[in-house]
Amino acid sequence: MESTGVSCLRTEEREFTLEAYGKNREEAAGAVFAKLKKEVYAAVKGLILHMEPKEVYLLKEEEKTQVQKLLGFFAPREIQNYYLKLRIVVTVKYM
Numbered sequence: 001m002e003s004t005g006v007s008c009l010r011t012e013e014r015e016f017t018l019e020a021y022g023k024n025r026e027e028a029a030g031a032v033f034a035k036l037k038k039e040v041y042a043a044v045k046g047l048i049l050h051m052e053p054k055e056v057y058l059l060k061e062e063e064k065t066q067v068q069k070l071l072g073f074f075a076p077r078e079i080q081n082y083y084l085k086l087r088i089v090v091t092v093k094y095m
Contacts, residue, residue: 011093013054014043019085025061028084036088046094053090060085 018035022028040051062083069076 008095009049009093010046010095011091012044013089013091014040015087015089016040016043017059017085017087019060019083022082022084023080025082025084028082029086032084032086032088036090040090040092044092044094048092048094050093051090053088055087055089057087058084059087 016036016039018032018039020028020031020035022031036053037051041048060083064081064083066079066081067076068079
């Protein structure tokens with residue numbers, strides 16, 4: 001026979017502000033969400049079963065292009081760097 005127990009599933013919303021760099025916008029966004037996963041696991045004490053971003057707010061976005069010259073002999077090359085700062089609201093379900 002089954003006995004009815006007490007549910008140990010918890011749900012809460014957390015907010016994180018994270019920033020990252022990348023070669024393009026997609027790489028920078030991927031780096032932000034990789035950091036988000038680490039931050040959620042560090043902040044929540046328990047076994048995380050599910051996490052879902054509810055809201056994503058763009059706080060700052062910068063695209064920088066620099067010209068790099070090597071000893072003046074070689075052709076200069078452009079280095080593109082992308083910066084994103086996001087505020088993310090995440091719903092976390094854990095035990």
